[in-house]
Amino acid sequence: MDEGLVLALDLGASRLRAALVGPGGTVLARSEAPSATERGAAAVLDAAEDLLRSVRDPGGRGSEREGDDDARRAAGFPRRSPLAIGISAIGPLDPIAGVIIDPPNAHPSFRDVPIAAELSRRLGLPAFLDRDTNVALLGEHAFGAARDVQDVVYLTVSTGIGGAILVGGQLLHGPDGTAGELGHLLVDLDGPPCGCGARGHLEGIASGSGIVRAAGEAVRAGTGGLLRAAADREGIDRLSAVDVAAAEDAGDAGAAAIMERARAAFAAAMVTIVDVFNPTLVVVGGSLARGQGDRLLGPARDAVCSAAFRTPGRRVRIVPAALGDDVALIGCLPLVGMRLPDMTGNAAASGA
Amino acid sequence: MDEGLVLALDLGASRLRAALVGPGGTVLARSEAPSATERGAAAVLDAAEDLLRSVRDPGGRGSEREGDDDARRAAGFPRRSPLAIGISAIGPLDPIAGVIIDPPNAHPSFRDVPIAAELSRRLGLPAFLDRDTNVALLGEHAFGAARDVQDVVYLTVSTGIGGAILVGGQLLHGPDGTAGELGHLLVDLDGPPCGCGARGHLEGIASGSGIVRAAGEAVRAGTGGLLRAAADREGIDRLSAVDVAAAEDAGDAGAAAIMERARAAFAAAMVTIVDVFNPTLVVVGGSLARGQGDRLLGPARDAVCSAAFRTPGRRVRIVPAALGDDVALIGCLPLVGMRLPDMTGNAAASGA
Numbered sequence: 001m002d003e004g005l006v007l008a009l010d011l012g013a014s015r016l017r018a019a020l021v022g023p024g025g026t027v028l029a030r031s032e033a034p035s036a037t038e039r040g041a042a043a044v045l046d047a048a049e050d051l052l053r054s055v056r057d058p059g060g061r062g063s064e065r066e067g068d069d070d071a072r073r074a075a076g077f078p079r080r081s082p083l084a085i086g087i088s089a090i091g092p093l094d095p096i097a098g099v100i101i102d103p104p105n106a107h108p109s110f111r112d113v114p115i116a117a118e119l120s121r122r123l124g125l126p127a128f129l130d131r132d133t134n135v136a137l138l139g140e141h142a143f144g145a146a147r148d149v150q151d152v153v154y155l156t157v158s159t160g161i162g163g164a165i166l167v168g169g170q171l172l173h174g175p176d177g178t179a180g181e182l183g184h185l186l187v188d189l190d191g192p193p194c195g196c197g198a199r200g201h202l203e204g205i206a207s208g209s210g211i212v213r214a215a216g217e218a219v220r221a222g223t224g225g226l227l228r229a230a231a232d233r234e235g236i237d238r239l240s241a242v243d244v245a246a247a248e249d250a251g252d253a254g255a256a257a258i259m260e261r262a263r264a265a266f267a268a269a270m271v272t273i274v275d276v277f278n279p280t281l282v283v284v285g286g287s288l289a290r291g292q293g294d295r296l297l298g299p300a301r302d303a304v305c306s307a308a309f310r311t312p313g314r315r316v317r318i319v320p321a322a323l324g325d326d327v328a329l330i331g332c333l334p335l336v337g338m339r340l341p342d343m344t345g346n347a348a349a350s351g352a
Numbered sequence: 353m354d355e356g357l358v359l360a361l362d363l364g365a366s367r368l369r370a371a372l373v374g375p376g377g378t379v380l381a382r383s384e385a386p387s388a389t390e391r392g393a394a395a396v397l398d399a400a401e402d403l404l405r406s407v408r409d410p411g412g413r414g415s416e417r418e419g420d421d422d423a424r425r426a427a428g429f430p431r432r433s434p435l436a437i438g439i440s441a442i443g444p445l446d447p448i449a450g451v452i453i454d455p456p457n458a459h460p461s462f463r464d465v466p467i468a469a470e471l472s473r474r475l476g477l478p479a480f481l482d483r484d485t486n487v488a489l490l491g492e493h494a495f496g497a498a499r500d501v502q503d504v505v506y507l508t509v510s511t512g513i514g515g516a517i518l519v520g521g522q523l524l525h526g527p528d529g530t531a532g533e534l535g536h537l538l539v540d541l542d543g544p545p546c547g548c549g550a551r552g553h554l555e556g557i558a559s560g561s562g563i564v565r566a567a568g569e570a571v572r573a574g575t576g577g578l579l580r581a582a583a584d585r586e587g588i589d590r591l592s593a594v595d596v597a598a599a600e601d602a603g604d605a606g607a608a609a610i611m612e613r614a615r616a617a618f619a620a621a622m623v624t625i626v627d628v629f630n631p632t633l634v635v636v637g638g639s640l641a642r643g644q645g646d647r648l649l650g651p652a653r654d655a656v657c658s659a660a661f662r663t664p665g666r667r668v669r670i671v672p673a674a675l676g677d678d679v680a681l682i683g684c685l686p687l688v689g690m691r692l693p694d695m696t697g698n699a700a701a702s703g704a
Contacts, residue, residue, distance in 0.1 A: 094663070185628065311453065311528045
């Protein structure tokens with residue numbers, strides 16, 4: 001698998017990114033555009049095609065291609081042609097059919113978009129789709145924090161909370177490929193509404209959007225202090241989780257209560273994760289987790305020590321993600337490797 | 353697999369049961385004794401050995417064995433000798449090593465008991481151990497409500513709440529074999545204590561023990577009505593979930609609030625189960641679930657329809673268990689079939 005190159009596409013809520021990914025998860029070329037799911041399916045597919053072409057042929061149609069190819073050959077990547085396209089996208093989606101179902105806040109035309117088949121046709125390569133968190137877990141498993149570990153739970157904590165689960169080295173997909181939505185672990189039956197329509201899910205409390213919602217409610221309910229000051233300065237609808245975390249750091253009691261509630265929810269959910277999945281490793285990524293660091297992971301580790309079942313509690317390690325922002329691009333390499341039956345054989349056949 | 357006979361042992365909190373299980377999950381002989389884990393490991397192993405011998409040799413050491421063997425042969429079970437022992441036991445346990453770790457409320461000697469190796473030695477047969485809920489799921493999968501379904505979540509709701517998970521036809525065990533503890537799904541971060549030491553788990557709210565705890569608290573807090581009357585009649589420490597359910601049926605508002613909370617917790621947890629596992633089927637067993645029937649499953653189905661992700665929510669069916677009290681005995685047949693490499697081949701070799 002490590003012999004080939006893949007084209008990687010990362011369709012996120014705000015950005016559309018493409019890369020050419022080579023052996024070891026090395027990003028050899030990259031390009032990016034606004035995601036524009038609100039502009040509709042046709043616009044996104046056109047933009048994706050353009051980005052993928054630009055990273056496949058970095059020098060354009062002219063003479064620079066040869067020079068670029070020489071550079072790759074010198075770097076030890078003899079084959080110019082990618083084997084396949086890996087696509088990481090926000091859910092919900094059907095990874096087997098390669099169809100994005102209905103991403104939140106997207107244009108009405110962005111329903112049941114057969115993105116894998118369409119990009120495959122346009123680029124002339126096989127294409128494989130999976131949810132961003134699944135692709136990220138594959139990336140961490142191949143090249144990051146979960147190397148050589150077969151039973152892994154992945155969580156990403158940023159604006160939302162996503163999850164993915166590796167059982168015996170295989171993604172837990174379920175028959176529709178929708179399994180692993182750990183942001184929708186229940187935390188508080190009577191808790192605040194979640195974006196999914198239920199109440200009290202982890203995402204509704206411990207994500208960036210959950211923290212911002214709680215801060216907005218606190219300000220509307222008349223809280224003073226730094227949260228009020230930030231709301232007056234930026235507008236109550238423009239508060240961010242970073243503002244709330246900064247207010248906590250500056251000693252604001254209201255902000256601290258919100259952040260502590262988020263961390264407590266995360267820690268209690270981690271106990272359930274350990275009891276239910278018995279993972280060897282939990283990898284936590286996402287911008288909010290990166291910002292909080294051990295302030296988030298420490299209480300989760302403590303809760304697992306004190307309240308999870310003894311045997312799985314002793315086994316599990318809870319660690320930060322290793323791959324950073326490129327994880328969903330890098331993960332397209334093992335995604336393709338998993339789905340394209342004999343990638344190395346095909347690599348030889350498709351070599352320039 | 354269906355060709356063989358197995359000896360089945362079901363080590364529960366209150367009962368120790370043994371059976372001879374034949375093709376199709378038919379119980380050909382059975383025997384039972386009090387569980388006596390509070391009397392220590394040696395007593396339980398002796399009792400288990402006696403029960404297993406009694407079902408293996410139903411006529412004792414004398415002449416009836418031949419007659420019994422004739423009857424089995426007439427019924428289409430030509431081989432007298434069981435192939436192996438299947439053991440279903442309360443957790444926590446190590447299914448691979450065949451060791452019961454430390455069951456709750458057991459005698460101090462009941463720690464790290466190598467029950468599979470010990471019974472294997474005493475009976476002269478290979479022996480395989482798994483948690484009662486895993487064995488029950490294997491039974492429902494082979495012969496009950498989950499036949500021909502490969503992605504199944506099993507819940508048992510009685511004094512406690514247990515779980516088991518089948519992914520692509522394989523038990524989700526985890527590296528220690530402890531995965532699947534769905535009674536410890538978080539429901540209410542600020543909720544009542546669970547037996548495991550954490551707060552607000554499903555088992556602490558929706559199980560029989562959770563319902564009894566809530567009823568006891570209500571009576572101690574001065575509630576009147578039928579709960580108080582039941583407590584006065586039976587003693588506050590002898591209230592059962594059946595008492596609380598009966599009080600609800602008779603129109604008692606306090607009892608209804610407790611039962612409704614239990615059902616709401618169960619329903620909200622079901623949404624998480626569907627979002628996280630994307631199962632084709634959820635099978636719900638246990639005495640409390642049996643007693644409540646659609647009163648428990650109906651709100652869970654409604655919650656999934658309204659709040660789970662659309663694709664997995666449309667797929668899943670939530671149904672009662674089919675096999676009743678014998679499920680953990682019957683499940684020992686597929687347990688052995690799964691663990692004994694070539695059971696049919698060995699069957700021929702070990703035939704009388």
